[in-house]
Each structure stands twice: as structure tokens, then as C-alpha cells.
Amino acid sequence: MPPFFKYKKQKGHTDQSKDTRDSENHHVPELIDPSLSVNLDIIKQKTGHSSDIIVRTIITGNTPLHKASVVYVDGLVDTQAINDSLIEPLQTNHDLLEMLYQQDELDKFTKEFISLGSVHPVTNWDELFLTLMSGDTIILIDGSNKAWSASAKGGERRSIQEPSTQVSVRGSKESFTESIGTNIAMVRRIISNPDLWIESMKIGNVTRTDVSIMYINGIAKTEVVDEVRKRLKRINIDSILESGYIEQLIEDQTITPFPTIFTTERPDITAGNLLEGRVAIFVNGSPDALLAPALFIGFFQAVEDYYSRYDIATATRFIRVLAFFISLIGPAAYIAITTFHQEMIPTQLLIIVAAQRDSVPFPAFVEAIIMEIAFEILREAGIRMPKVIGSTISIVGALVIGQGAIQAGIVSPATVIVVAITAIANFATPSYTVAISARLIRFLFMISAAVFGFYGIILGFIMLVVHLVSLRSFGVPYMTPLAPFIPKNIGDTIIRTPLWAEKLRPRLISSTDNPVREGENQKPTPPKSRGMKKKNTR
């Protein structure tokens, strides 16, 4: 049969074929042998005699026949803890051990000797290797067909540092690290509630990366949690190196420049979103947690908005949205006005701009595109450049490109101003992921403005809006609560109402059974005895 048809046939029963593939991969669990030397041989063979697999064999009884081995991966474990709580007790208590051997009660062994936190028996090889490779220590005893896996994880890790991309003036200065355990603990420290639930799984057929989903039971929508779980279970890939892998494999729509999953490196943002009913996904090795479902407006909400006063927060949000628009259509509007709609500029300004552009040989579009591309190159170089030579880029950028281009008469000063404002406006968006999409779409707007002026921009704008409202993140429309319009949730969008006025959680995101998040009468009022009003109090 030709392969084409084979493929087609399989397509009809994807679920079924996936199951069979899974069971093929998953070879029949081979049980652990009672003989220690056989077991050690298997371990060595399976790991290819890797030098970081440490096997320590100890004589545990009064006869040299009674042996035990401690197996761990160097660098993943806390060697000190293993020496103190595992190896030493085994070496010093020969008599007790001998008794256990004679009574044939090796199961008691863990209770008596190992003073580490979590110990559990392992009977098959798959599980043994999984725990060994994730940093657990394995204890094998001669004569027992059971192994014990003890958790003494350790090794070098980056310590908790200040956030580097989501900086805030006020608020906690912690950011996530690469270790999933630390990250989960950081959130747990903020939300001390048994309803904060965590589910863990391993994804990646080769890397076997730890992935955990976290949500607050009773606040998160069950359907969303189920959907997240389902999409994660569906992943069948060799490696998960960063949360970006997960993000790309579970998002709703792939053909869009806009992120439909929120990423954050701050525990307080994660906690705030969990409390609104979102689901967090942590990936081991990634300092960025994923939050779903994400809304477009969420990318404009900086964490500080909630810590500072509402009027100031509202004002800064207006600035951010304005900045986003400028970074989107700034150069496009400039091109449209100078090429098609000169009558829109006040006469005085028109004369100045015309005089500047008089000596420039290119049309406005070419000018703007030259400057934009130069700026994008500068920015990209600035990110990848070694820090030692970082100052070079500002000299080259400011002097050579900025001043030089104007003096050489290649671009007009007005263009440089527009491009510079656009560039700065782009950095005013709190979320890097959405700022980068504006960067991309800006070029489309510039092209449409060059061809059709403001008509092109308006048509582009309509298409952008249509695209945005058609997106969904885990079933929730992306532009909620603006479209579909939810008046009760409008308090936390472009404006931010005072905390005491935001009584309800976001409607489409959190569970509908439990929408109220604060009590009545939370508005603080001054004590009645104070002030000028004395009439009402008798």
C-alpha cells in the first residue's frame, strides 16, 4: 500500500494510533533483579558508563555478602546530606542491619536508617532511571528486588535575583529562577492556601522535563484547567528546553504576531493572575512562567498599577496604550501626511517640514524605512552584543546614524524625530512579547501608508482590529472585556478603578460560581468625629 493512503488512514484514528505508539515506546517494565551486581551492571550499561553516575558500594552486614549500593548523579544531589544521612548510618549499624537480614524484613530498612525527607520504593527500571536522572538517590540492597529512591536534591543553581525584564519601582524584587521547585515555592509563599493546587507531569520524550500546572481550586475555571491539561498531555516531542516550547505547542492560533499566552518572571504577577482565575504553567529550566488565558489588555497592565493609586495607574495606562498606538502607526502616519495629506499639517509646520525635506533625495517612505531598519539592527545588535563593548553601540547609533545621516542629507531631521519617538514608545509597553509584535506590524502599516496614505492605514487598522477580536486564548475572546463588552469588568482595562470598587473577578476567566473577591463596603471612609461635618452626629 502506498504510504499516502497509510497516512490518511491513520489520520482518521489519531487517538488510537497515539495510544499504540505510546505503548510501543513504553517498553514493558523490567523488574529489578535481586542480585546487586546484576543491577549495577544494568545501570552502567544503560547509562553508558557515564562518569557522573556515582556508585558507592558499602558492606552493610557482618558478612561481606551483605552489600548495598548508593547510586546518584554527581552535581544533582546534595553530597553532604547523602554522606550524613545515608552512607554513614549504613556503615555504622552493622548489627541492626544483620538482624533485618535475618528477619527478612528489608522493608523496614528505610524506616530505621534513612533520615532523609522523602523515600519511596521503586520496583521497575523505568521509574528508577526517571528518579535517578531527576536528582534522586537510589539505594539498592543485595538480595532485595526493590530499590529505594531518596530525595536529596542539591547542586549548583542560580539564586533568586531581581527581575530583569519586568522591573517595578514598588513591589517585590523577586524573580523566578530556573528551578521549578523554587518557583512553585515562591508562589506558594504568597498564596498560603490549601486551594492552590499543583499538578506535575513530565514532557519531552528525551529531556523528560518537569512541567507543573498551578491553579486555585474554586477560582480557576474547571474547563480551562481541563483544556490546559489536555493540551499539555497531547504534546509528544523530544525536548522541552524552555517554556517557549510549551507556549508554541499549546496556543490557540499559530498564525498571529500576538501572544495568546502571558509570560512572566515575577511571582507576584503569577499570584495576581492565579487569583483572577488563570492557570500557571511552570517548566523546569525556565525562569518564565506561562499564564493562560491571556487577554490583550493584560499586556498593558504593569504590576505596579495595582500597588499604586488608581488615578495614577489610570493615567499611566492611558500613556501605555497611546505609546502602543504611536509605536504601531507613528512612522506610517508621518509617511501618509508627508506624501498624501499635506493639507492636514498646519501651514507653519508644513513649511518647516517641506524645507527640511527639500534637500533629501528619497521619498518619505524610503527615508523612514532606512531609519527604521537601521534602528532595528541597532536594537538587535544591542541585545546580542558582549557587555564589554556595549558602549560602542550607543556611540555608533547616536553619532554615526543619527547625526551623520542628517548631515549627509540622506534623511530629514523630522524623520529621525518620528523614528526616535516610535522607538521610545515601543519600550513603554510593559510586555516585551506584545511590543515586539507592534514592531513587526509597524512595517506593514508603513507599506500601506506609502501606497494609500491614510486610507491604507485605516484599512490596515480595521484588519488589525478584526484579527485581534477573532483571536481566542483558551476559548476566551482575546479582546475581552472590551469586545465582547463586559461592563462589570471594564474597571481593570484602559482605566483602573480603585481596588475597593473592583468587586468581581474577570467574568469569562474565573469560575462563575465564585465571582466575588471582596466584601461589601470596602471603601475607606474617614472617622465621623473628624472634620467640619458635625450636623449628622447629633
Next chain:
Amino acid sequence: MEKAKISAYQLFVLIVLFELGSALLIPLALDAKQDAWLTILLGMVGGFFLFLVNYRLFHYYPDILPTEYMQKIVGKSFGKLLAFLYILYFMYMTARVVRDFGEMLVTSAYPQTPLFIINALFLLVIIYTIRKGIEVVARTGELLFFILFLLGISGNILIVISGIVDLNNLQPVLEEGIMPVLKTTFTQTLYIPFGEAVVFAMILPYLNQSKKGKRTGVYALGFSGLALTLVVAINISVLGVNLTTRSQFPLLSTIQAIQLDNFLERLDVYFMLTLILGGFFKIGLYFYVAITGIANLFNFKEPSKLAYPMGIVILILSITIASNYAEHISEGTRFISLPIFLPFQVIIPVSLLIIAFFKHKKKRGK
């Protein structure tokens, strides 16, 4: 009929955007001279009546499109013919509105760009939208309605504070008696824009709370009627009857008259561009119902696939519909009211309702 639902608020927004879409742009009801605003108010009342007729029909057949219930009311073959005529009507109207906006752009901003290109681009954006379904159209409406609303308010404030409003231009009221007003109402404003709401007979089945449909529709028609009355009154009071009658696009001329501090002037380009947003919804909805109608009538499973071929038909129709703008606009406001608007917006719905009423009475009698 696609599986989608829109909320009452979304319906409200769509009706308002649809009604204001091109009515703000074109010279409307100027046969009644300075009483144009009065004819619009009267047209609005007529519009309520026509909407309620359509709503009543929807009430009898809440789950199916008009193209389908026509077949149930007047019999299969005649109903199909009627539905087909309606689809032609919707297509024709789509092309008309595309032409309206294309002409506006060519006249006021892009004199050297061919009409064909401008219409083609506009239709491309509309096709892109329509392919995403009515829910997306409705949500887009919610978002853009907000922008248009703010712009409308700021426009009114600017006109008032620049001191160009002269209310004397609106007098005398009823100079030649009530007859010219009534005549204009029944030949123009009843049909454009209020009777055009017959389109929403095709949208009503998507409403998630069908009981709210009546109220929402009446409110939306009332809101857009009042807004339109205000705009027409302002146009006449700023420009005077003579200038308004002669202007191709009265609203743009009014905006052009704004002059503040030598800085805020020539704002008409901004307003022209935002009017495009309104036009987008008018064309979009006409186009959408035309496509859903075809899909429904001919049992086509995927209406979105019709968007491109239909778009080309509309594009060609919009170019060939009239040889120039003057012809186009006088066709629209004078010649097609009686042969096209009257039957499609008034006679057919009303007679359908009467037949349906008796049919239901008979059924209930049994």
C-alpha cells in the same frame, strides 16, 4: 446559517453603525430644505414600524433565516424566488454603498487613484472580515463603536465652540406646510437609512436572547435616528440650505468649516477616514447577509468560501452601477426608492407578516 451567537448589546452596536454608516456621508432628505431634520425624525418613526414587522416575523420563526421562512409562508417555489430577489437586492445595496465610499474617497482625497483600486481594497478588507463570521464582525463593532462615539462627541463640541452654528438657518419651520416634509419622508428617509434595517431580519436569528431583540432594535434605531437628526440639523445650521444642497458631502463641508486658533483646521480628512469605519460595517453587513442568504438558499455548507467570488461580483457591480457620481447619487435618493426600496423594505415584509399571521391563527385554531 453559521453556529454563532451575538448579544443584545452587539446587535445594538451593529444597528447603529449600519444606520449611520453611509447616511452621515451622503446628502440626505434635502428636498425638504431646512426641515430635513424633521423628515428624518418621521422616517425614524416609520423605521420603528418596519423593524417591528420584521421582528414579528422573526418571532414566528425564531430559528431560521428569512430566506427559509419565506418558503414556509408563501410556498416553496415562490418563496425561493422571493429569497433570490432579496439576495439580489442585498448584493445591489452592497455595491451601492461601496460606490458611495469609493466616490467619496476619490472626490475628496485621492483624485488620481482609480475608483476600481479603492473599491477593491475596501472589499478585500471586508472579505477578510466576513470570512471570520458574524461574531467577529459584532466584536469589531463593539470596539470601533467606542472610537466613533468619542469622535462624534468631540466633533460636535468642536463645531459648537468654534461658533459657526447659526440656528436661524433652520427657520422657518414648515415654510411650505407639511406636504413637502411628508413627501420627502415617504420617498427618501423612510427607506434610507431606516428601511434598510430589513437586513437585520437576517441577523436576528443569531441573537442569544431573542426576547431582547425588539427593545434593542427600537433603541438602536432611535439612537441612530436622533444622532442623524442632530447631524443634519447641524449641517444646515452651519452651511445654510443652499450650500448644504449643493455640497456633495455635507458633513465633510461642515467639518471643514471648523477653524480654531489657526491650529485645528482642515479636520475633514480625519472625519472622512473615520466615516470609513461606519461604511465598513454597512458594506460588511450587507455583504454578510447576501452571502448567508445564498448559502442558505442553495444549501451551501461553507458560506465563507463564497466570499471571494462574491467579492469580485460586487466589485464589478460597484463600478458599473452608474457612470458618474451625480448619476449614482440621484439614482439612490430619487429613482430607486419606489421600484426597489418600497417593495423590498415595506410591501414584501408587511404582506409576509399578514400571511404568516393568518397561517398561525389557523394553526392555533386547530
